[in-house]
Amino acid sequence: MEISTCTEKMVQIIANSTLEKSLKKTLKEVGVSGYTLFDVRGDGDSGDQSGHLEGDSNILMMVVVPLKTSQNLMEALNGYLKKGHHLMVFSVDAEVLTPSKFG
Amino acid sequence: MEISTCTEKMVQIIANSTLEKSLKKTLKEVGVSGYTLFDVRGDGDSGDQSGHLEGDSNILMMVVVPLKTSQNLMEALNGYLKKGHHLMVFSVDAEVLTPSKFG
Amino acid sequence: MEISTCTEKMVQIIANSTLEKSLKKTLKEVGVSGYTLFDVRGDGDSGDQSGHLEGDSNILMMVVVPLKTSQNLMEALNGYLKKGHHLMVFSVDAEVLTPSKFG
Amino acid sequence: MLGLDSLLIPAVLFFALGVIAQLIKSDLKFPEGMAKGISFYLLMAIGLKGGAELAHADLGVAFQAIFWAIVMGFLVPLIGYALLRFRDRIDAFNAAAITAHYGSVSAATFLTAVAFLEASQIAHESYPIIMMVIMESPAIIVGLILAAMARKKFSNPSADGSTNAASAPQMEWSPLLKEAFTNGSVILLLGSMIVGAIASPEAMEKVYPFSHEIFMGVLCLFLLDMGMEAAKRIKSFKNVGATLVAFGVIMPLIGGTIGVFVGVTLLDLSIGGSLLVAILGASASYIAVPPAMRFGVPEANPSYYLTLALGVTFPFNVVIGIPLFYQMATWYSGI
Amino acid sequence: MLGLDSLLIPAVLFFALGVIAQLIKSDLKFPEGMAKGISFYLLMAIGLKGGAELAHADLGVAFQAIFWAIVMGFLVPLIGYALLRFRDRIDAFNAAAITAHYGSVSAATFLTAVAFLEASQIAHESYPIIMMVIMESPAIIVGLILAAMARKKFSNPSADGSTNAASAPQMEWSPLLKEAFTNGSVILLLGSMIVGAIASPEAMEKVYPFSHEIFMGVLCLFLLDMGMEAAKRIKSFKNVGATLVAFGVIMPLIGGTIGVFVGVTLLDLSIGGSLLVAILGASASYIAVPPAMRFGVPEANPSYYLTLALGVTFPFNVVIGIPLFYQMATWYSGI
Amino acid sequence: MLGLDSLLIPAVLFFALGVIAQLIKSDLKFPEGMAKGISFYLLMAIGLKGGAELAHADLGVAFQAIFWAIVMGFLVPLIGYALLRFRDRIDAFNAAAITAHYGSVSAATFLTAVAFLEASQIAHESYPIIMMVIMESPAIIVGLILAAMARKKFSNPSADGSTNAASAPQMEWSPLLKEAFTNGSVILLLGSMIVGAIASPEAMEKVYPFSHEIFMGVLCLFLLDMGMEAAKRIKSFKNVGATLVAFGVIMPLIGGTIGVFVGVTLLDLSIGGSLLVAILGASASYIAVPPAMRFGVPEANPSYYLTLALGVTFPFNVVIGIPLFYQMATWYSGI
Numbered sequence A, B, C: 001m002e003i004s005t006c007t008e009k010m011v012q013i014i015a016n017s018t019l020e021k022s023l024k025k026t027l028k029e030v031g032v033s034g035y036t037l038f039d040v041r042g043d044g045d046s047g048d049q050s051g052h053l054e055g056d057s058n059i060l061m062m063v064v065v066p067l068k069t070s071q072n073l074m075e076a077l078n079g080y081l082k083k084g085h086h087l088m089v090f091s092v093d094a095e096v097l098t099p100s101k102f103g
Numbered sequence D, E, F: 001m002l003g004l005d006s007l008l009i010p011a012v013l014f015f016a017l018g019v020i021a022q023l024i025k026s027d028l029k030f031p032e033g034m035a036k037g038i039s040f041y042l043l044m045a046i047g048l049k050g051g052a053e054l055a056h057a058d059l060g061v062a063f064q065a066i067f068w069a070i071v072m073g074f075l076v077p078l079i080g081y082a083l084l085r086f087r088d089r090i091d092a093f094n095a096a097a098i099t100a101h102y103g104s105v106s107a108a109t110f111l112t113a114v115a116f117l118e119a120s121q122i123a124h125e126s127y128p129i130i131m132m133v134i135m136e137s138p139a140i141i142v143g144l145i146l147a148a149m150a151r152k153k154f155s156n157p158s159a160d161g162s163t164n165a166a167s168a169p170q171m172e173w174s175p176l177l178k179e180a181f182t183n184g185s186v187i188l189l190l191g192s193m194i195v196g197a198i199a200s201p202e203a204m205e206k207v208y209p210f211s212h213e214i215f216m217g218v219l220c221l222f223l224l225d226m227g228m229e230a231a232k233r234i235k236s237f238k239n240v241g242a243t244l245v246a247f248g249v250i251m252p253l254i255g256g257t258i259g260v261f262v263g264v265t266l267l268d269l270s271i272g273g274s275l276l277v278a279i280l281g282a283s284a285s286y287i288a289v290p291p292a293m294r295f296g297v298p299e300a301n302p303s304y305y306l307t308l309a310l311g312v313t314f315p316f317n318v319v320i321g322i323p324l325f326y327q328m329a330t331w332y333s334g335i
């Protein structure tokens, strides 16, 4: 293949929109400079997140990062879970076309 | 690694927004209590889904579930396809940070 | 298992919303007829994409395609990167419930 | 005499602007959710207006109007179905889903007709608004019944009973009929009408700046978007086929003619009121009915009915139907 | 005498329509973002209104009103906390988070009360608007302090000091207190109030068609959505439990009674003004406080406080609280 | 004499509120899509207003205004380009993309200037609105041409022709020029202007409550959001660099001075009208031009031009530019 790709981790974090600022800070701290944000709805243990009110809306943050960074990120996010915050976090292997991002 | 994760299936279901209530019921029936919902647009065999009108909008439901549940879910969704509904369904392996969710 | 699935590539393309029309054309050219579109926000080298203004909004296009098509698509998208456009592109293996789509 | 001049009202001009913007491939586009929000507002406002006028309406005429609205709601889609199934041109599921749209009403077309009358300072009664609210449900029911009949036939093609009853897909009536009456637009229109009718007029007056005064401007904005959406559908014409595109022009002519007859002869309305009834018959719903057909008749192709309702019949009515039926009503009530 | 009639105002009727739409499982739903946009508008409009009236208010009374607003903002949640913690029925974190909502105010309930007064043509002072703005922050602070105390106790259960201080989660006060004062709704309300107070009246007049005239109609639309949201929460009643549901009814009675006393006796307001102060005490915030509790008291279950504030107390106040506290204020100011 | 007082108009105050909310890191934020919806509305409303006044404008002056608008649209970005390229400080692609923004107009700044004049009860002509519509396209064209020249030079650095023509990226002109004329904002502004000009005045009157009366309030809401967006960009100042930040202040001074000259001397407008022309020259587009540059000049860094247009020049014009150019026009037309 002529096109060079590299394998990275796509991490997705689902959280209440109230945590947006705080999560962005955490991303910065573990060295992630790019992310993509979705405004989503959802349901789970903490009740229906219908997106009608500020306290009632979810976001999904998606970051594509190298394995090592993903582990650091996971560790940092674990801190949120310990405090009692409702996060849903998982990662998936992804083949990235833009390896320049991970120099 | 100190952080415990577990491998689950991330299932994504793309459907017309008209099916939202019905799909939520199906999720409940196969024992899924949490999900995340995206309001999306799209195109395909059933035409442009531009999101301007009620009959013209797609949703994407994303659920992270154990393998067994994902199989049950797939089977239930197959029923929709048989009836003629336009669904797009696929699953991806995901490493989940919040194993508590899958006790 | 009674339900037949097949393995395909889920490709995700994150780009400025200005490129929507152009990307749709590219998809058509490589033979992709269905896609799903998310309106997203984001941050990265090209600055904060807060979604408040037209030049300031991201989209995420998601397509599920056979491996061969995904390679053609990647190649076509490489053309955008060469021109200087800011795209983030990656692909993930997905098990698809609706194999009819890929006859 | 109302000529092309009467089309130079802002609502129609914004519709044309939307069509042009799409045809020249402008990147003009509504932000996510705006079109839905506006259509929500329009249904609320029109309901309130209808309700306020219903409060001092002649109940006898109102009941007659409701009766004929129900008749039209059942009759028009049946005629449409017969046309589509003629020589088996269109399969039963698509025919059922498409025709249901014609039994219901396009609120935007209706409102454009109201704007047309108001710009020409022609009076009209308010009964047609009540009829519009009523006409949402029957059409959905007709569509679902026709599809159910097709489903039965399909799973049991010969009369010899070789397919056992168990394998025939069971029609779940209750969720479908529920859909016909609890459809979001039906509830919003009907609910707002009831609010408009029972709230005290003094309290309603505080709501009017929102529901009445800015109404026409909001309608313009909506028609701008609908113009773009309509023009977008043109590229689907070849998939849909000439037969269906022709149907999208013929059916409003039939429905509109029935409407003129109902308005002038059966309800004894003014020319303005009769035009509105004609539009009830001629227009095809693209807000209330598509979700109902999506859910209830999944076998039909949504691209067909959305292309017809939004891409063919809607522009036809806005540009040709409204002045045409006005002339027809004028001529017919003159004889 | 104000009976059931007074509930037949459009705002309350649209609230009821929303509840009914949800109960009959209609697919009526607001497009994404619309509810947030409308609540943004309402806060801005109410702030401007309050500011414009503040500009020619009696500063002495205004300061008194602010003082008693702060007192209520601290007192009401403390009473609520005591009730919830009585016999340890509700754990400390949930008790802290829930009670914070009652110290703050539901703008929609407050506005419905204003609509109620205006429809009945009863005068009211504008000080309660200022009080509403003031009452957002104290309640949040109380909630955070109570939760911090619970956290301390939790990490240090016996007094023997076996858990060392280092392992006790450190309370980061500054981001939490910041949240109490820079909360989006607080800034929007307070900011608009200041704009309304310092902008020249002539310039403000150009803003009124937007902020004042269409206001009541927009409120109706908002209450329609809130009616649906409130009814949705009913299905969570069994998770929440009878104790909490009962609290959601008892607490507004206590808060409302305190409010009547503050309005009539301490501030010497008219009956209309006193009703509004009662609503300040009785209503529970579901716009400003939930995000603050989400962030500051993650240990509490958001489903509890949203169900109570939106699903129990809000409908209770709209249907029963407003006329009840009006009667109470009438009776109490008569003696 | 207009001092700081003239800044106490609601539009500017809401802008300031947005800036403050962002600086104190409040979580105040617009729901998804709301800013785009509002800017859609503002463009439509301003187009209608311009069109209605164009209908009874002096065609001679109108043509002159259009002519000078085109000249300014080409001239201002060329001056800007020369400044940015001086001593090769900024690379050609970024210089082209940035300067295109200054040839076009910021509708929000223009409207704030209109609000400023109306609050001070100073009359102004309506020709500047037409000029604003016209000025969108030339600036985009200039930007694209400058970038194309840079691209050519870049792929063919020495004149010896060592790089063969085939490998040089071909400039696809037609999609780019199309973008300059079918840009969403251009179509919306121009289309609404035409609608406003050809629709009958009676019909237009029904649209005014939406397009005119609530306009100023909606503008306040928009400026609140733009204030937040502008302040957000401040944190990018260090990436952008001092040279560019300085350019963001110097360029509006140059453009505004040219505008005063065009308004007072070439078009013989009143002081109010001249201020508006100055704002046409001074302000930098952040609605129409960024998408065009994103698409047509992908080599440039979007963070640069958005930071300059929105984070530097916009606040500069709102706070300093408007009163400054007003003084300048007063003084210059006096001599």
Ligand SMILES: Nc1ncnc2c1ncn2[C@@H]1O[C@H](COP(=O)(O)O)[C@@H](O)[C@H]1O
Pocket: A014, A015, A041, A042, A043, A044, A045, A046, A047, A049, A058, A086, A087, A088, B033, B034, B035, B036, B037, B062, B063, B064, B065, B101
């Ligand atoms: N199994 C799941 N699959 C996908 N999303 C989930 C799942 N469980 C929870 N979520 C999301 O995570 C949010 C918080 O979950 P919870 O902590 O269960 O309330 C929910 O609102 C959902 O959006």
Ligand SMILES: Nc1ncnc2c1ncn2[C@@H]1O[C@H](COP(=O)(O)O)[C@@H](O)[C@H]1O
Pocket: B014, B015, B041, B042, B043, B044, B045, B046, B047, B049, B058, B086, B087, B088, C033, C034, C035, C036, C037, C062, C063, C064, C065, C101
């Ligand atoms: N190949 C695909 N990749 C991603 N999404 C698709 C694909 N095909 C269809 N979709 C989504 O599924 C919806 C229904 O598809 P269809 O049944 O082809 O109309 C579309 O509107 C798209 O949002």
Ligand SMILES: Nc1ncnc2c1ncn2[C@@H]1O[C@H](COP(=O)(O)O)[C@@H](O)[C@H]1O
Pocket: A033, A034, A035, A036, A037, A062, A063, A064, A065, A101, C014, C015, C041, C042, C043, C044, C045, C046, C047, C049, C058, C086, C087, C088
């Ligand atoms: N590491 C990343 N993970 C997820 N999304 C990213 C990442 N980097 C960039 N993006 C997205 O791609 C867009 C363009 O990126 P950039 O070219 O870095 O400006 C950003 O606005 C983000 O939405």
Ligand code: NA
Pocket: D076, D101, D102, D103, D104, D105, D106, D255, D279, D280, D281, D282, D283, D284, D285
């Ligand atoms: Na019809």
Ligand code: NA
Pocket: E076, E101, E102, E103, E104, E105, E106, E255, E279, E280, E281, E282, E283, E284, E285
């Ligand atoms: Na309270």
Ligand code: NA
Pocket: F076, F101, F102, F103, F104, F105, F106, F255, F279, F280, F281, F282, F283, F284, F285
């Ligand atoms: Na300019």
